[in-house]
Amino acid sequence: MHLELIMPFPMPAYLAQLNVAGMSLDSRKIEKDWLFVALQGAQLDGRYFIKKAIQNGACIILSETKNSDEHGQIKMHQQVAEILVFKLSYLISQIAYQFYFPQKNLHKVIGITGTNGKTTIASLLANALQLLGVKNAQMGTIGNGLFGQLKTSINTTLDAISIFTELAKYQQQGVQYTLMEVSSHALDLGRVQALPFHSAIFTNLTHDHLDYHGTMQNYASVKKRLFTEYKLQQRIINADDVKGQQWLTELPDAISYGKVATQKNYLCVKNVFYKKQGICFDFQSSWGNGQISAPFFGHFNVQNLSAVLCQLLAEGFSIERLKKVFLTLNTVPGRMEKYYFVQKKITFVVDYAHTPDALEKALEALHQHKETGELICIFGCGGDRDPEKRPKMGKVAETLASRVILVDDNPRTELASVIMQDILAGFVNKEKVRCIHSREDAIKYALKHANAGDIILIAGKGHEDYQIIGKQRIHYSDRELLSALSQKEQA
Structure with a gap:
């Protein structure tokens, strides 16, 4: 693909028609005619690996600069140009999206964020969709890949280029949904900046990651971005969480789930029964009323199952079908x-x-x-x-x-x-x-x-x-x- 088609700002004429065959943040993965992105990270400075990337076949380098005056400047390494880009980390997502999905035809991606419950909700959604005959993939803490074929991941949310690389693979394999855990780090660092999420689910906000965010207020503000800065078809928010309650008052079109119905569109849990073999609860909702049973422990799994049920009902699946599916859901690895x-x-x-x-x-x-x-x-x-x-x-x-x-x-x-x-x-x-x-x-x-x-x-x-x-x-x-x-x- 020509460089001018993937860059978010104009290119000099002699670079605009340069053909880019792939891209990576890792110089070791660079192949012939690939674009290498050199970020100044907390652990490593990608600029130190520019020479290695060129040796491996890079045809163009995007290099991060902390000086806004240097934005757009070009350095030549023999025949290979290095373009200095200010705030490059926040542009990578857009560049990768335009490269991997030039037709803007990405399948539905559901983002799940919050302190606790992300992995469980993502896994249960993936499991339920599979049982409903819908091919899907999962990205998060326990791995990335098609349902049942996850490969281990170091980070909850991958880097921006890897996210779109994976999504493109899933699309080629006929996936209709990807269930993605979205960490606060990913939101703050711009890893999902350009991702057109179909829907987003908020679980809860409790003490975590303050070594990075500093305060709970900062932590909450970052999480909130997923619901205020992205064009979503559905915003599904836990009404039992204090921060969720606050956000629901600010987002009248959001869907609430929990013990009370706070929105026009809602799922309200009524009676919960804790049995030796699992959980059973009644619910009322915008889509009708019913009872759900599932082989899991604890009230927090009532909340997790409610979020999953809410998303599936919003997608148009019937209560009768979902009652049967929830009975056969599998335990999530390492989750109770x-x-x-x-x-x-x-x-x-x-x-x-x-x-x-x-x-x-x-x-x-x-x-x-x-x-x-x-x-x-x-x-x-x-x-x-x-x-x-x-x-x-x-x-x-x-x-x-x-x-x-x-x-x-x-x-x-x-x-x-x-x-x-x-x-x-x-x-x-x-x-x-x-x-x-x-x-x-x-x-x-x-x-x-x-x-x-x-x-x-x-x-x-x-x-x-x-x-x-x-x-x-x-x-x-x-x-x-x-x-x-x-x-x-x-x-």
């Missing part, structure tokens, strides 16, 4: 995922909860479904991340669990012992807590000492199959360990 040890009659539950609010909701959910025995909590906190939440999570665990075992999460470059001391500061009775740095040892200890009827929540890692210790990424999975221990018990 159950492992039952038959001989000892002990239940382990793996969940990704890594914020005070998420941990509280996970523990409350298990209390709602627990019949006998104690509730035990195993968790830790990540290093090089917001330290303010550590004592708060300790307080939540002490309040809601009978016993607590502190373990390492991803200590990264912090001392694991220091992280544990930060968590312990939230406990009144520190004798209630056992500290075992190894997650494997902690789980085996819990299995050995738990009694029949006990439920053990293992929080923090969820689907992840690694730990980051220092700067090393080491293979480890709570889920794999529990599966192996369960099989060993049955052998």
Whole structure:
């Protein structure tokens, strides 16, 4: 494609007809006649890799400048031009969109944002659509790809070029919907700036990522952009969340879901029943009334299922069809995922909860479904991340669990012992807590000492199959360990 067709500003005549065959932010992926985008990132400065990109075949370079006066200036590297671009990170999305979708014919993309619940809602939507016979793809924390064929991803939301690269692949494979988790970082850094979302869902806003955003107000403002700065067919917002309530008053055309009906278009949950095998709830809505049952735990999953139901009803699927589909939805990997040890009659539950609010909701959910025995909590906190939440999570665990075992999460470059001391500061009775740095040892200890009827929540890692210790990424999975221990018990 000619360079002039993908650039958001005029090109000199001698560059305008330059043919671009592909693009990347990674010089190692550059091929012949590709465009290389050199950003000045927090970790790496892409400009240091311009020479390598040219060696690999780059025909044009877009280089980020922090000086607005330099915007549009051109440097030559023999026959290859380097164009300096001011605020390039916010233009990449538009450039990638124009390159991969010149006809502006992108399939429907549903964005899900909020602190907790993004992965569950995206996964349940993908699962439901598949059961409804609609081909779809998913992008987010647990991976990217066609439903059931996800490939692991480091970030919740990919970089701008990778987003459109993936969407183009899905489109070629006949996908009708992509369910995308949209992080606050992605919104703030412009990764989805040009993406024409079909719909957006807001889950909730709780304490998280303040190491990046600084304040809850800044965090909320960034999330809100998805609902105010994008042309959406549907804005679906949780009316049970304080921030959601506020946004609904400002967005009269939005659809509300929750315990109360606040908008013209709404889904209102009425009666909730917590059963051993899952959840059942009645609802009233703009599309009719009914009852939904699904094999999940806790009130937060009532909210997640309500969001999914709301989106599918807004898309025109009937209540009768959806009632059947919800009965057969699958558990999301690492999201309240159950492992039952038959001989000892002990239940382990793996969940990704890594914020005070998420941990509280996970523990409350298990209390709602627990019949006998104690509730035990195993968790830790990540290093090089917001330290303010550590004592708060300790307080939540002490309040809601009978016993607590502190373990390492991803200590990264912090001392694991220091992280544990930060968590312990939230406990009144520190004798209630056992500290075992190894997650494997902690789980085996819990299995050995738990009694029949006990439920053990293992929080923090969820689907992840690694730990980051220092700067090393080491293979480890709570889920794999529990599966192996369960099989060993049955052998």
